[in-house]
Amino acid sequence: MAPTAEGGSVPYPVIRPMLATVAPLPAGSEEAAWAFEAKWDGARCVVNTSGDGTVRLVTRAGNDATSTYPELGPLGAQLRGRPAVLDGEVVVLDARGRPDFGLLQRRMGVVNPRRTARLAMEHPVHLVLFDIMYLGGSLLGTPYHERRALLSGLGLRGKNWSVPAHVVGHGQEAWEASLRGGIEGVVAKRLTSLYTPGVRSPEWRKTKHVMTLDVVIGGWVAGHGALGGLPGAVLAGVEEPTGLRYVGSVGSGMSDRERRDLADYLGVLARPRSPFADPVDLPDAHWVEPRLVAEITLSGWTSAGRLRHPVWHRLRPDLTRLG
Structure with missing residues (x-):
């Protein structure tokens, strides 16, 4: 169990995000063993919930960002009754619906309630969820394709969060779609990959457009x-x-x-x-x-x-x- 600021515990573990290596996309002959997701130009965020309707947001560096992104608080209501830890990326979308890291920078690190409330109106964030590591029990030893199916089945949809689709075995199509959509690149994840917290694993590959x-x-x-x-x-x-x-x-x-x-x-x-x-x-x-x-x-x-x-x-x- 993870400790709380009050010295008690919460019914979920502290899990650091798994990292991808910089590498080319898998060869065409290997594509069937991989899933392909968009690489979002944002800030990594681990979502923790005790199942009581609240959430705690933690950055890749381990900092608490819950008060920085108040518009993500209602996500906890969709996870009520289910202690969970999820992995995702916080982005700010521009007028064309594309991630804009410059706009996100205006939100990062801000904790003053009045300012965060104003910024949430001017530049609302969107949380892209792409993995789940805990749901009433550890999923770290569960293959990626099973974790992803479980995440998709939770029905997590809201104004400020979503679970975007991924594709299996069609890397080149995913690459071309990311180019058309103005997305930063593609992340390839081996279907059988386990979740290894804090590790930069070759089982996940990120390829960016340059x-x-x-x-x-x-x-x-x-x-x-x-x-x-x-x-x-x-x-x-x-x-x-x-x-x-x-x-x-x-x-x-x-x-x-x-x-x-x-x-x-x-x-x-x-x-x-x-x-x-x-x-x-x-x-x-x-x-x-x-x-x-x-x-x-x-x-x-x-x-x-x-x-x-x-x-x-x-x-x-x-x-x-x-x-």
Whole structure:
């Protein structure tokens, strides 16, 4: 039994979420042994209920998020009489019904009741439930396909939560559907996989969509420590009819040699003012003539129009802009 803040116990165990490894989707010849789910761009959440109509929400880091997402409280009524532990992902959907991590960030960590109530109206969360680890007894040793069938049979449907469908043996179709739906990627789960709390298991595989983009370098910020004096990140822009629009900084993925080479190139292109059409609030920025083009990868865009998870790939000398 799990301890409570009052020193008593509740009729469910503390269970950490099982994690997926980053890997390609199973080969076509293996697909029949796997189920495929959407990979949601949100925050992992374990739902605990004593069966008394209340719920306790716990983040992957082990923090209590119950007061942060008050709109999920009514889920407890659908689990009344059944002590349970469920696994899911908290997301905020944009106007097109797609997960927007930037909007979710506005909700994360907020505990003030008045503010959470206001945010719940402005940016309501949706809890995507995809596994169950306890229902009056442990399900950790139960195969995934049986757990998923049990979860689907609970009839957990509400304004702010759902149990989305999964498919068995059709990985490529799931991949293409996630692309069309603007979903972050696909998670493949072996049908016979047991639930191993806190373990990053090869029995679960996550595969994310990655976009490639050419950006114009309009400036840079220095790195710290051993990178002092070298570009820690470049300031990226994309051409629009109104001029060069700032879309964020890119530093991850650069080698030391690339940083040294960039320092030489950018030193020649220094200029006193920002080349971006929109304001960029970076007091330590070094501005450059927007001549160099870089190829980066990203997982998508934030609601503010910034790069999400950008990673440096290479310079594109073939696309260098002439003065």
